Amino acid sequence: MTHFYETQMGHRFFNxxxxxxxxxxxxxAEALSGPIPADKLPQMNDTDILQELYFGTYEPDLFKRSEKISSLDQQVIQEESSLLSLLDPITAELFETYQAAVSARNSAVAEQAYKAGFQLAVDLLLSGRLQPASGNRQTGGEHHVSD
Incomplete structure (x- = not known):
């Protein structure tokens, strides 16, 4: 009697x-021992985010005006008024042209940083490396990057 491991098929199977x-x-087993990919984001109960995104009115808490930013805005306005009061009309116009150029550059830099941050967050979420901190899933709490 021939055993399975002695046959040609047995050799193919065992070798x-x-x-x-x-x-x-x-x-x-290795894949299952790693982090579990995030498959569901916290609910946003107080907003219709799709409608706000569609109409361009969505503003995440991160970009809403804080007291500190409002205070800095007031300081900028005061300093600008003081500076403009010392300038002759031609220099004031040059200064305003300079301000417009700086503002356009800063907006482009902020947009680039936003896009990079958004892309990184999506990549981290899809790879399962960005996970909600325990206990903060429904509150939109801080997130961390796993090792």
Whole structure:
């Protein structure tokens, strides 16, 4: 009587298929031991985000005016008024042209930073590396990047 491991099919199974199967199981075990990919984001209960995105009115809390920013805005306005009162009309016009150029540059830099940050956040979420901190899933709490 011939045993399975002695047959040509047995040799293929034990020398090729079985090691491949073991390797596949090891890969599955390794993948399952890593971080679980995020599949659901916290709910936003107080807003209809899709409508706000469509109409261009969505403003995340991150970009809403804070007391500190409002205070700095007031300081900028006061300093600008003081400076403009000392300038002759031609120099004042040059200064305003300069301000417009700086503002356009700063907007482009902010837009580029926003796009880069958004892309990074999406990449981290899809890869499962950005996970809600425990206990903060529904409150929109801080997030961390896993190792």
């Amino acid at each position: 090729g298929q079985l090691p491949a199967l073991i390797h596949a199981l090891e890969n599955i």
